[in-house]
Amino acid sequence: MEPQMGVGTAQAGAHQEVDEGLRALAPQPQPAKFFGIGSGLVAAGALAAGMFAATDPALAYAVAGGGAGVSTASLVVAERARQRAEIADHFIEQICPVMMIRPRPSRAAVKLSRWRGGFIGLPQQVQLTYHARVVPDPEWLKSLAEVASVSLGAKYKVEAHLPRKRRVVLGAVGAEQVEKTDPTVDRASRVVRDLLGESARVKVELNDDGDATRIEVAHEQGSNMAMASKRLRVERVLATRVPGDWVPEWNLVEDTVVFSAREPMPSLVLPPPEHSPLVRTHADYRDFQIPLGVDEDGEQLSWHPRKQPHMVVVGTTGSGKTVVEQNVVQRLTQAGWKVWVIDGKRIEFIGLRDWPNVERLASRIEHQVKLIEDAHDLMNERYALIEAGKATSADFEPVALIVDEATTLLEAADDWWAEVKPKGGSSKSAVLKRLGNIGRLGRSAKIHMLIGLQRADTRFISGEFRDNLGMRVAMSRLSPDGAKMMWDSYVVGTTIPRHIKGRGMALNSAGVPVMIQTIYAPNPDPGSDDYDPQRVATVRPREVVHKKMLVEILEPVTVDLDGNENPTSYADYMDARVYEAPDQPQVQPATAPAARSAVPAGALAALQSLNTAPATAAVEERPTGRPSPAVLADPSRPVIAERKHMPYVPDDEQDLFEGYGEPVECPPRELQAGDLIQIDPDAETWAVLAEAPQEDETGIYLEYIERDTGEAGGISVAATEMLPTRHIEHEEN
Structure with a gap:
């Protein structure tokens, strides 16, 4: 028995002349030829009879003429049939070895039909029935089309493959169709057929610029594509060979797939012109969301505190982490939330010291620890009211606790605790424990946290704590272990582009990590190089709901009436007086929203460190015809803008290969x-x-x-x- 045929065997046979000029098939009989000869003899006899007829020879001449016509037509038909039969037999002798029909070719396995073009013409359809020993695959199907194209002298493609009947149908591609095929369409079709077989039916849609925007495919690779690894392979190869960022939609029941070109991500996203609405009722709170930016699918990505109780932002110095936090604070304060801020670096949030509805801002370590203790106590008080039946969650106003540089805070809190802890106290402060409790229980008490980290930290992003961080954002390239903590993958988030400021990864509404271009929030610090008063004024809250509060500053040592020095205890710090600040923040008067078709001129100064060309809002439709978020008539959505990229240069101390070994x-x-x-x-x-x-x-x-x-x-x-x-x-x- 001959071995089962594989791809190599099929390809070898595809370009092999079987008979090398010797016919393996006996010529086919041509009955029309004999009928023509017979008709000619009848015509000759009738003509002779007419010539020697004694009476009127007209009837004999008519019979002779008709017989001659029939004879000529029959001979013409016979000659065309003979030449077509020769073409068919030559093709059969070449194609049968490829279909494992050996040792002699079989006419029953090949059917040529729909002859078009000229006296002889070419078959427009070729139907092939292959041997059961053949293992059909895309390369083998492609070889059938190649043999037909070479042997018959026209271009053929696979139109259908019926595995159960072991049948393949080839169709001729007209010259005018070949000439008119767009190069982009041709390339996309060839790539898809290389991946999903020559029998795949491909439809490519182009935009006005001639770029492919949609590829619809019907294939016969159902069994192979049922495996996720096979589908992923197709997606990866398509992405490398056909320009564009492709989003696949697989239909495993109907054996179809649609690849849609994802729109290019913007390089700059500005805050929505419309402020966040004031949260006055529990219903307002339930619906409240904070826009964070635009994701890779062109959709607005938001933090929904009611559903995602807490948020974490990870990013090294200069990555845009603080900008994300500033945006969150600005939207919270516009909505009238009570906002408490822990400034881990002590100077990062100076601009919020005079910001409406930022009730407390702690930069001293004792005030930072007290703020966490106060948030923890407030949570417990609210739980006690709920347990006593005196209140429900709907009765409480929401509180946002912003904890920047949480890792630095823990280290500083432990050092300070060592100085002020009471005799017999634990070796470490209770800060991490308090934050963990708020992470588990804060949602029901309407206390929500935003935690900022320079790098992924297992003390926060693991176990139950991680599960409660429903919104996670990474603004810098993560180490493999950091990516595993954030996204459950050693790959996702390790390739965030370094040359685009504001680019990061975040969880979408389905809990899937996606690329995001975050909103560029203006820096409210008047002493910063990028401070722009006009841009800051557009995001400043217009109503004060919570007054600014200060915490009493205690001296580390006090002297009593007897002149004795007494160190200030931890309890003293925690009981420090909280009082209303004499200088309260001023609000920005309500004005008509700026026109959405342009970025305020004053904003350009704030973008000088990010741009080399003026930023303008993109309000026209994108090439695919799908409108960008900026086009939609919704001033609550972020504004898409463009900017020239500038390389992002990391700190010299940053290890470019953090988390990886030596080469x-x-x-x-x-x-x-x-x-x-x-x-x-x-x-x-x-x-x-x-x-x-x-x-x-x-x-x-x-x-x-x-x-x-x-x-x-x-x-x-x-x-x-x-x-x-x-x-x-x-x-x-």
Whole structure:
């Protein structure tokens, strides 16, 4: 028995002349030819009879003429049939070996029909029935079309494949159709058929600029595409070979897939012109959301405190973490929330010291600890009222606790606790415990936290605490372990582009991490280089709901009436008086919202550190025809703007390969998802391995994401090739 045919066998046979000029099939009989000869003899006889007829020879001449016509037509038909039969037999002799029909070709396996063009013409449809030993695959189907194109002298493509009947239908592609095919459509179609088989039916939609925006595919790879890894492979390869950022929609029941081009993300998003509405009722609180930016699908991404009780923002110095926090505070205060702020760096939120509805801002460590204790006590008081039946959650006003630089706060609190703790007190302060309690119980008491971290920290982003951080944002490239903490993946978030300020990762409403361009909130600090009073005025709250409060500053040592020095105790600090500030913040008078078609001129000064060209709002429709959020008639949505990118230069102290080991040479089979591989040694370009290595026809296929640009790609390497690699180096807790 002959071995079962694979792809290699099919391709070898695809370009092999079977008979090398010797016919393997006997010529087919041509009954029309014999009928024509017979008709000619009848015509000749009738003509002779007419010539020697004694009476009127007209009847004989008429019979002779008719017979001659029939004879000529029959001979013409016979000749055309003979030539078509020769073309068919030559094609059959070439195609049958490819279909494993051996040793002799079979006419029953091939049917040519719909001949068009000229006296002989070409078949517009070719129907093939292959042997049961064939294992059909996309490459083999492609080889059938190639053999037909070479043998018959026209271009053919696979129109249908019926595996159960072992039948393939090829169709001729007209010359005018080939000439008119758009190069973009042709390339996208070829790539899709390479991935999903020659029988795939592909429809490509273009925009006015000639770019592909939508690819609809009906395929016959249902069994293969049922596996997620196969679908992911198709998505990755398509992304590298067809320009665009493609979003797939697989229909595994109907064996179809639609790839839609995702719109390019904006490089700058400005705050919504309309302020957040005041939260006056429990219903207002339930519906309240804070816009954070625009995600990779062009949708507004927001923090919904009622559903996502607490939020964490992770980002190194200069990454935009503080800008995200400023935006949250500005929207909360516009809505009249009571906002308490812990300034971990002591000078990061100077601009909020005179900001309406920021009731308390703590920069001294004793005031920061007291603020957490007061928030914890308030939560317990509210729980007691609920337990006693004296109140419900709907009766409380919401409180936002902003804890910036939480890791620094914990270290400073422990150091300060060591100085003021009572005799027999624990070795560490209760700050982390208090924050954990608020994380678990704060939602029912309408107390919500925003925690800012320089890097992912297991003390906050793990276990139950992590589960309560329903909104998570990363504004800088994470280490593999940091990505695992934030997104349950060693890959996601490790390739955030460094050259686009405000770009990060965040959870969408479905809890899936997506790329986001965060809102650029103006810095309210008058002493900062990027301070712009006009831009700040547009986001300043217009109504004071909560007055500014101060905390009494206690001396570390007090002297009693007898002259004895007594150190101030922890309890004294926690009982320090909280009083109304003599200088209260001023509000911004309500004015008509600025026109949405332009960014206020004064805002440009605030963007000088981010732009090299003036920023203008993009209010026209995008190339795909789907309007951007800025187009929608909703002034509560962020404004999309454009800016020229400037390289983001990290701190010199920042380790570019944090979380990875030293470079080593590694064979591809030993790589794991999340490892760094060097894809261009000359340019020192590193990429994160997106998936475990997969074997393909040419070796080992590696899917990656470029670390600097975030672009997906893939390469095939030999199994024996050694690749420069940095393995994940797990951090010790």
